[in-house]
Amino acid sequence: MSTSPALAEAQARGLIKDVTDLSGLEAAMQSSISAYAGFDPTAGSLHIGHLAPIMLLRLLARHGHRPIAIAGGVTAQIGDPSGRTEARALLSPSEIDRNLARITEQLEALLGQHTPVLDNSRWLGQALMPAFLREIAPHFSVSRMLSAESVSERLDSCKGISALEFFYPLLQAADFLTLFRREGCVLQIGGSDQWSNILGGIELIRRVEGAKAFGLTQPLVTTANGAKMGKTASGAVWLDAGMTDDQAFFQFWRNTDDADVGRFLRLFTEIPLAKIAELETVTGSGLNAVKERLAREVTRLVRGPAAAEKALTSARALFSGEGAASADLQAIEVGSAELAAGLSLAAVLHRAGLADSRGAARRLIQNGGVRIDGKKVDDPGAELLPAIDGQTVSVGKKRHARLLIRS
The missing domain is CATH 1.10.240.10 (Tyrosyl-Transfer RNA Synthetase)
Structure with missing residues (x-):
C-alpha cells in the first residue's frame, strides 16, 4: 500500500497504470504538490474518455494537492501523434478558438474555481517560438525522438509522420518545464500512450533546471467486451x-x-x-x-x-x-421531404446509432427487437409514415428515442 493517501486511493480506484519513480513520488507527496494534465481542444467538447484524468485531478485536490489543467491552444494546432495511425485533420484558428473556449468552461466547471485552467499559447505563442526553439530543441536528439513508439509505428506504416507531428513532444515537454518554473508543478498525468512524451518533459526539467519531476500514466479504459470507453x-x-x-x-x-x-x-x-x-x-x-x-x-x-x-x-x-x-428522450429528427419520398425504419435506426448498419437494423426488426410506441415492428422493409411524429422507437429493452418530423 502506498504511503501517500492520494496515491493509495488512486491505485485502489484503478486510476494509475505506471509511475516513473513511485517511491520518489510517494516521498514528494508527503507534502502538497502541484500536478497537471493536458487537454487539447481538437473538438467542440471533451468526451467521457477525458473523465479519467479529470477524476484523478479531483482526487488529488480532495487530498490537499494542487491540480492544474492545460487547455492546449497551441498543441491543438499540431495534433498529438500518440496512439494514432494517421495525422489529425488540421483545424482552423477560429475552430481552435471556439473549441478552446468551450472545453475551458467544461474543465472549470468539473475541477472547480481553485483549479487553474491555462492555455499554453501564453508561453508557446508565435512571438515566443524562436526563444523556445533555442532553449528547448538542443536537449532533444533526433535519434531518441525517432525511437518513440508513436513515431516508430507511424514510420513503419505506409502513412508515415509529418514534421509537424514530429515536433509535438517538444511542445509538451515545454509545457511541463514552464509549469515547473511558474507553478512549481512536479507531476504530469497522461494516458498510457503518453509515456514517451512525459519522459521527455521529465528529462528536460532535469537537464535545464537540475531538478526532479515525475510522470504518471493512466490505463486505457475499455469495456468488458474490449471496446474503447465512450x-x-x-x-x-x-x-x-x-x-x-x-x-x-x-x-x-x-x-x-x-x-x-x-x-x-x-x-x-x-x-x-x-x-x-x-x-x-x-x-x-x-x-x-x-x-x-x-x-x-x-x-x-x-x-x-x-x-x-x-x-x-x-x-x-x-x-x-x-x-x-x-420521458425526455434523445430525439431522432426526420425531414418531412425525405419521409414523403420514402424512408425506411432501418435507415433511421442506423442514422441514430441504434444499429451498426442498415443490415443490422433489418435483422433487429426481423428478430422482433424493435418497437414503436410499444408495438413490435416485424417488417424489415417497413417505411416510416407521417403518424410517427412524437412516437417512441425502442431497440431491445434499453435503447429508446423519440421520432420527430421537421420541415
Whole structure:
C-alpha cells in the first residue's frame, strides 16, 4: 500500500497504470504538490474518455494537492501523434478558438474555481517560438525522438509522420518545464500512450533546471467486451449536452455491462470505496439499482443534479412501462421531404446509432427487437409514415428515442 493517501486511493480506484519513480513520488507527496494534465481542444467538447484524468485531478485536490489543467491552444494546432495511425485533420484558428473556449468552461466547471485552467499559447505563442526553439530543441536528439513508439509505428506504416507531428513532444515537454518554473508543478498525468512524451518533459526539467519531476500514466479504459470507453455506434459520448443529450448520456451509463459496474463506480464516481465494495456484492435484478446509481452519479457530476434527476425519472418511466411518451428522450429528427419520398425504419435506426448498419437494423426488426410506441415492428422493409411524429422507437429493452418530423 502506498504511503501517500492520494496515491493509495488512486491505485485502489484503478486510476494509475505506471509511475516513473513511485517511491520518489510517494516521498514528494508527503507534502502538497502541484500536478497537471493536458487537454487539447481538437473538438467542440471533451468526451467521457477525458473523465479519467479529470477524476484523478479531483482526487488529488480532495487530498490537499494542487491540480492544474492545460487547455492546449497551441498543441491543438499540431495534433498529438500518440496512439494514432494517421495525422489529425488540421483545424482552423477560429475552430481552435471556439473549441478552446468551450472545453475551458467544461474543465472549470468539473475541477472547480481553485483549479487553474491555462492555455499554453501564453508561453508557446508565435512571438515566443524562436526563444523556445533555442532553449528547448538542443536537449532533444533526433535519434531518441525517432525511437518513440508513436513515431516508430507511424514510420513503419505506409502513412508515415509529418514534421509537424514530429515536433509535438517538444511542445509538451515545454509545457511541463514552464509549469515547473511558474507553478512549481512536479507531476504530469497522461494516458498510457503518453509515456514517451512525459519522459521527455521529465528529462528536460532535469537537464535545464537540475531538478526532479515525475510522470504518471493512466490505463486505457475499455469495456468488458474490449471496446474503447465512450465509443458507440453513433460516435463518442460527449460531455456537452448539445452533442450528447442528458438522456442519452444517462442511458450510456445505465446500460453498463454487469462486469463493468464496480470498476466504473471506482473510476468515474466519488462514492467511498467501502460503499462501492458493498455495492459490488449486489447480484441479479438488484444490479439495475446499482447501474442507476452509477448513471445518476456520473450525470450529476457532468450535467448537474437537476439533469441527473430528470434523466433518472425518464429512465424509470421507460423501464417500468409507465409512460414512455412523457420521458425526455434523445430525439431522432426526420425531414418531412425525405419521409414523403420514402424512408425506411432501418435507415433511421442506423442514422441514430441504434444499429451498426442498415443490415443490422433489418435483422433487429426481423428478430422482433424493435418497437414503436410499444408495438413490435416485424417488417424489415417497413417505411416510416407521417403518424410517427412524437412516437417512441425502442431497440431491445434499453435503447429508446423519440421520432420527430421537421420541415
